[in-house]
Amino acid sequence: MFLPPSNYKDGSSFSARGLNVDFDDIDSYIKEKKEVSKAYAKSISLDYPKLREWDFKLLSHFKPFYAPLCDMCCMCTYGKCDLSENKKGACGINLEKQQSRLVLLTSCIGASTHAAHARDMVDRLLEHDPERELKYDSSIDITSPIITTLTGIIPQNASDLDQIMACVEKELTNLMASAHTGQEGDYLDFESKALHAGMIDNLSLEIAEIAQINLYDLNKGQEDTPLLEIGMGVIDREKPVILAIGHSIAPGTEIIDYAEKMEMEEDLEICGLCCSAIELGRTSARSKIVGPISRQLMFIKSGAPDVVVLDEQCIRADIFELCAENHIPIIATSDKCSLGLPDKTDEAPAVIINEILKGELPGVLIRDVKKVGQVAVELSHQVKECRKTAQEMKTRSPEDLKLTQSNGRCYICSSCGTDCEGETLSLTEHFAGQECEDPQALIEECIECGQCDRVCPVMLPLTQAIKDAKTDDKELMASFYGKCVGCGKCSEECSQDMPMVNLIRWAAQDKIEAEKFLIRSGRGPIQDVEIRRVGAPIVFGDIPGVLALAGCSNYSQGEKEVALIAEEYLKRGYIVVAAGCAAMDIALYKDEDGETLYEKYSDRFDKGGLLNLGPCVANAHAIGSAIKIANIFARVPLEKNFVDISDYILNRIGVCVIAWGAMSQKAFAIATGANRWGIPTIIGPQASKYRRLYLGNEEEPRTIKDKRDGSTVVSEPAPVHLAYSAESMNECMVMTAKMCIRPNDTPKGRLIKLTNYVDIHQKYYGILPSDLVHYIRDEKEIPFKYKDEILNQLKDAGWEPRMAAQEPSIL
Structure with missing residues (x-):
């Protein structure tokens, strides 16, 4: 170790043979670096003008296609304006511009929701320790692929995340301002801003994941995560049931922590719906998953929960009325979903519980999640006792129950665990629930x-x-x-x-009781070592593709379809990753061997692997894996290099997002963000109501650049579309295989991809695809099984061999 001389003072220097050390210069240099670092942190920004150029290049190949839900504009007091038949509104807007503005608004709403979630996680981390070092597993060097690619920095602590969130919030403000009447007036610029909002959404997802993984010490990408129980049939209704609904990990974690602290976890059933359920599973293997968002109404109407805890997102607007109808106390925890409930954050837990049990309050808002944990656990036990007493009362005579003649209510029987005076609302009466109609x-x-x-x-x-x-x-x-x-x-x-939902539940009672499946706990990020293992096979096409299943449960033909899509491609060696409701829906299916896909397939990021990444915010890891492939395998620099990374993904990495049941604005923002990264998306028939697709020309070859020599090259239209709505599962099956074809495929890789494409097309349509002339560059790429038929097709189309671009690019 070098030590300065003992007589050294600030500002002095000394010399030795061949060495001159000026400590004043060193101090100035260190001070300057600190100042630059502070200034840089304050000036985190995204280069929107450069990103806009990329958007326009992207949209020149994938044209926006609009499907309006109506021809009217009702956004200002000039209206309503009829925009049909190429008419303009009072402000000068036409239908094309109006649709693109609505697309921007949808994307902004979704991005704002995830950004608000990320802000909440970052603020919690800041409260804990602003300078706490952010850590991942030792096998992960690229900890923030999205953040680093967009901002050029690698966040080291919560303060860094706070600065990045400030940038996110600034960008979202500008985007929302663009949607105001009298602002933006070009449909392509509206689309560019929608893509920007989607990318901001993806950035917010990664911030939220980094914050909560570090705050709650969640799985950091390790394989072989535990299998959890999922399904309405796995809930033990003999125990007090606490149901968490939403997307935030914070309230559920505190419920689990309090139950463990009081040694009550064995006596409780802590379960969740939607992404809160997956978050619970990342925290405790004891928790159970009721199911995706589609189970919310049915489970509440079943009366199974004793207490419902809400955080944010994907909560029914009538959840308060539903719970009140079924005498289920409700605890809201977020100012984004307060439901008109009284704020009892500063009230003592015992007082809150007492007011709810007396029937004075059907629910409360508690913004202190630690207090939520205590209130939810203790309240659930007392509500369960009340319900058991209510059931017992139905079998006993009024004389046995010591009912008063004045009001016919239960009088100090002590069965409720408290002394209920005659003039107050009987606990057992309140929590008895409604008699089930015949x-x-x-x-x-x-x-x-x-x-x-x-x-x-x-x-x-x-x-x-x-x-x-x-x-x-x-x-x-x-x-x-x-x-x-x-x-x-x-x-x-x-x-x-x-009550049709109740009738379906009645008719399917045996099926519901038998609904017991297994799902992998959310594993979080993809490890760098996994990327190194599969980077080359994915880029060259030996692993045919990576499929990211995302989105909600708004399926046109039931949740089984998303599992069948996953199974078809797992069998063919594709890597399948899933998050959110899609990950849960995959679990609600067993194959002919009686196994769920999570039991049958490995959770390694490798050929034929099925990974549950986690909740909706874990979709960041799917996009992050594509970024990592570009960086780790191809050495494409990350720092503020979005355009080169996205161009590489678009032309060389066979990745595709399938949002088969997309319903919400968040799902739209996730998919739109993926589009900007050059990742094509397939949405289900219901999601066509988002109004906009990005369609390529599948009838003609595409002209691209070969970066190796700068030449213009005629190439296949790959990927054929950027955002596509399939009308059926069969069409989705076929389109998925085609969406994974890339100009960069090696002859062997193209042969593998075309073999899957032709085989799936034959399986689901019963005929060979008619567009093979665009994708076969050499006879060596023709699938062996159908070679003679395909050669005849190529001959009729006047096909000739062609050279593939060495370094394909649309730049």
Whole structure:
């Protein structure tokens, strides 16, 4: 170690043979570096003008296609304005511009939601320790691929994340301002800003994941995560049931921590719906998953939860009324979802519990998540006791229950665990729940008007099921379980107030009780060592592709389809990663061997691997894996190098996002962000209601650049589209194989990809694809099984061999 001389003072220097050390210069240099670092931290920004150039280049190959839900604009007091037949509105906007503005607004709403979630996680981390070092597993060197590519920095602590969040919030403010009347006036610029909002969403996802992984010490990419129970049948209703709904990890973690602290975890059933369920599973293997968002209405109406804890996102707007109808106390925890409830954050837990048990409050808002943990655990036990007493009361006479003659209420029987005075609301009376109506009698009241059929978003034949049930045939109605998206529109439209969701639950009771499946706990990021192992095979096409299954449960033909899509491609050696509701829906399926796909397939990021990355915010790891491939395998620099990274992904990495049940603005923002990274997306038929696709020309070759010599090259249209809506599972199966083809494929890789494409096309359509002339560059790439037929097709089309671009690019 070098030590300065003992007589050294600040500002002095000394010399030795061949060495001159000026400590004043060293001090100045260190001070200057610190100042530069501070200034740089304050000036974190995204180079939107450069990103806009990339957007326009991207959109020159993939044209926006609009499908308006209506021809009117009602956004300002000039309106409403009719924009049909190329008419302009009062502000000068036309239908094309209006649709692109709505696309921007949708993307901004989704991005803002994830950004708010990320801000909450970062603030919690700041409260814990602003300078705490952010750590990942030792096998992960690239800890923040999205952040580093966009901002040029690698966050070291919570303060760094705070600075990046400030940048995110600034960008979102500008984007929302662009949607105001009298601002942006070009549809391509609206689309560019929508892509920017989607990318901001992806950035927010990564910030949220980094923050919560470090704050709660979650899995950091290790393989072989535990298998958790999922399904409505796995919930033990004999125990107090606490149900968490939403997307934040914070309240659920505190519930688990308090239960463990009080040694009550064995006596509780802590479960979740939607992404909160996956977050619970990352925290404790004891927790259980009810299911995706489509189970929310049905599970609440079943009356199974004793307490419902809400955080944020994907919560039904009528959740308070639903819980009140079923006498389920509700605890809201976020100012983004307060539901008109009184704020009891500063109240003592015992007082809150007492007010709820007395029936004075049907629910509360508690913004202190530690207090939420205590209140939820203790309240659930007392509510369960009340419910058990209520059930017991139904079998006993009034004399046994010591009812007063004045009000007929329970009087100091002590069964509720507290002394209920006669003039107060009886605890047992309040939590007894409603008597279940006779389903068969309800069915007889149906007038078979068919209105429920007309409003069902997935077109279930509800009227026919009612007709069958009148003859005691419940088979058709029971089959709706797993297909019903749980929206409740059928009941809202019914003139007889038929509780259709309850009837489906009644008909499918045996199926519900048997709904016991297994799902992998969310594993978090992809390790760098895994990327090194598969980078070359993915880029060259030996591993045909990486599929990222994301989005909600708004399926047109039931949740089974997303599992069948995953299974088809797992069998063919594709890597399949999933997050959020899609990850849960994959688990709600067993193959012919009686195994879930999570049991059957490895969770390694390798050929034929199936990974549950985690909740919605874990979609950042899917996009991050593509970025890592470009950096680790191809040595493409990351720092503020978005355009080169995205160009590499678009032309060389066979990755595709499938948001088969996308419903929310968040899902749209995730997919739109992936599009900007050069990742194509396939959405389901329901998601066409997002109004916009990015379609390529699949009838003609595409002209691109070869960066090796700067020449212009005629290439295959690959990927064929950037955002595409498939009308059926069969079409999705075929399109997925085609979306993974890239100009960079080696002859062997192209042969593998085309073999899958042709085989799947034959399997689901019964014929060979007609567009092979665009994708076969040499006879060596023709699938062996169909070689003669394909050669005849190529001959008829006048096909000739061609050279592939060595370094394909659209720049």
